[in-house]
Amino acid sequence: xxxxxxxxxxxxxxxxxxxxxxxxxxxxxxxxxxxxxxxxxxxxxxxxxxxxxxxxxxxxxxxxxxxxxxxxxxxxxxxxxxxxxxxxxxx
Amino acid sequence: xxxxxxxxxxxxxxxxxxxxxxxxxxxxxxxxxxxxxxxxxxxxxxxxxxxxxxxxxxxxxxxxxxxxxxxxxxxxxxxxxxxxxxxxxxxxxxxxxxxxxxxxxxxxxxxxxxxxxxxxxxxxxxxxxxxxxxxxxxxxxxxxxxxxxxxxxxxxxxxxxxxxxxxxxxxxxxxxxxxxxxxxxxxxxxxxxxxxxxxxxxxxxxxxxxxxxxxxxxxxx
Numbered sequence: 406x407x408x409x410x411x412x413x414x415x416x417x418x419x420x421x422x423x424x425x426x427x428x429x430x431x432x433x434x435x436x437x438x439x440x441x442x443x444x445x446x447x448x449x450x451x452x453x454x455x456x457x458x459x460x461x462x463x464x465x466x467x468x469x470x471x472x473x474x475x476x477x478x479x480x481x482x483x484x485x486x487x488x489x490x491x492x493x494x495x496x
Numbered sequence: 497x498x499x500x501x502x503x504x505x506x507x508x509x510x511x512x513x514x515x516x517x518x519x520x521x522x523x524x525x526x527x528x529x530x531x532x533x534x535x536x537x538x539x540x541x542x543x544x545x546x547x548x549x550x551x552x553x554x555x556x557x558x559x560x561x562x563x564x565x566x567x568x569x570x571x572x573x574x575x576x577x578x579x580x581x582x583x584x585x586x587x588x589x590x591x592x593x594x595x596x597x598x599x600x601x602x603x604x605x606x607x608x609x610x611x612x613x614x615x616x617x618x619x620x621x622x623x624x625x626x627x628x629x630x631x632x633x634x635x636x637x638x639x640x641x642x643x644x645x646x647x648x649x650x651x652x653x654x655x656x657x658x659x660x661x662x663x664x665x666x667x668x669x670x671x672x673x674x675x676x677x678x679x680x681x682x683x684x685x686x687x688x689x690x691x692x693x694x695x696x697x698x699x700x701x702x703x704x705x706x707x708x709x710x711x712x713x714x715x716x717x
Contacts, residue, residue, distance in 0.1 A: 412583045412586075415576055415579050415580060415583070416576070418576070419572065419573070419575075419576040422572045422575075423569060423572060426565060426568055426569060426572065429711075429712065429716060430561060430562075430565045430716070432716075433556070433561070433715075433716040433717075434556075442717075443717050446712050446716050446717055447712065447717075449712070450708055450709055450711075450712035450713075453708045454705050454708055454709065457575065457701055457704055457705045457708065458701075458705060460579075461575055461576075461578070461579045461701045461704075462698055462701045462702070462705075467516065468514055468515040468516065470514045470515070471514060471516060471520075471521075471524050474514075474521075474524050474525060474528050475524055475527055475528050475531060476528075476531070477528055478528055478529075478531045478532035478535060479531065479535065481532070481535075482531075482532065482535030482536065482538075482539055485535075485536070485539055486539040486542055486543060489539075489543050490542075490543060490546060490547075492547065493543075493546060493547045
């Protein structure tokens with residue numbers, strides 16, 4: 406059984422998530438180049454997702470196999486989107 | 497298995513081959529299917545938006561970003577209260593467990609409430625899943641040629657499908673979390689028997705995680 410589990414500083418993670426949300430909203434209103442904007446926003450979102458998954462869902466402290474189970478469908482999803490987007494490739 | 501049950505060291509939560517107890521493994525496998533579910537919805541949105549022949553509406557001209565940003569913050573807070581409840585449960589802190597669980601339920605319920613308010617507001621201003629409502633503010637924008645009727649329809653349908661399914665998940669989470677909270681008030685969790693809190697908590701955080709992506713993709717980009 407898993408006893409004596411370490412608890413990271415959850416309030417610090419919360420502060421990070423709140424700060425990243427404020428930055429995201431601020432970035433969304435910036436008048437910067439569209440591709441740069443989309444890339445920045447996606448990176449900030451992935452950063453937040455990682456904070457939630459690693460610390461709140463404890464993936465950082467779990468066997469790696471659990472993360473693999475959860476991520477298994479992702480390549481399939483990406484493949485699906487990329488394949489269908491080929492329909493529009495010539496436009 | 498009466499023999500096993502009679503042994504004093506019998507583990508009520510046998511580990512699976514992955515090194516975690518079976519209920520947690522079960523939740524992670526379920527979450528994997530949820531990843532597929534939301535990936536297909538987001539994937540469909542990307543394809544529809546990318547492939548749209550008409551100019552896509554600017555999200556912040558139709559949606560209320562500050563209110564939704566506040567709602568995102570509420571959901572993040574409820575994720576923190578959830579994880580604090582879990583920490584309290586593992587330490588056998590009954591008072592802390594109950595307090596944090598109540599706050600978590602309130603956070604989730606507030607999120608759903610704000611989303612209902614948002615939907616009513618959007619419908620009032622004319623955004624329906626089928627596009628701009630006749631005679632509405634948004635219909636006037638379409639009539640002036642500033643937004644195509646087709647793009648408004650695609651925007652409306654993708655917006656309501658994605659946020660609606662997410663809202664449904666949060667609602668299910670609030671129902672499950674209420675159940676966990678009631679059990680906690682009845683003393684159903686101890687320092688060695690906290691697994692229900694952890695497993696439902698995983699679902700809760702996953703729903704928060706999906707919202708982080710949806711907020712970025714649907715509202716900000």
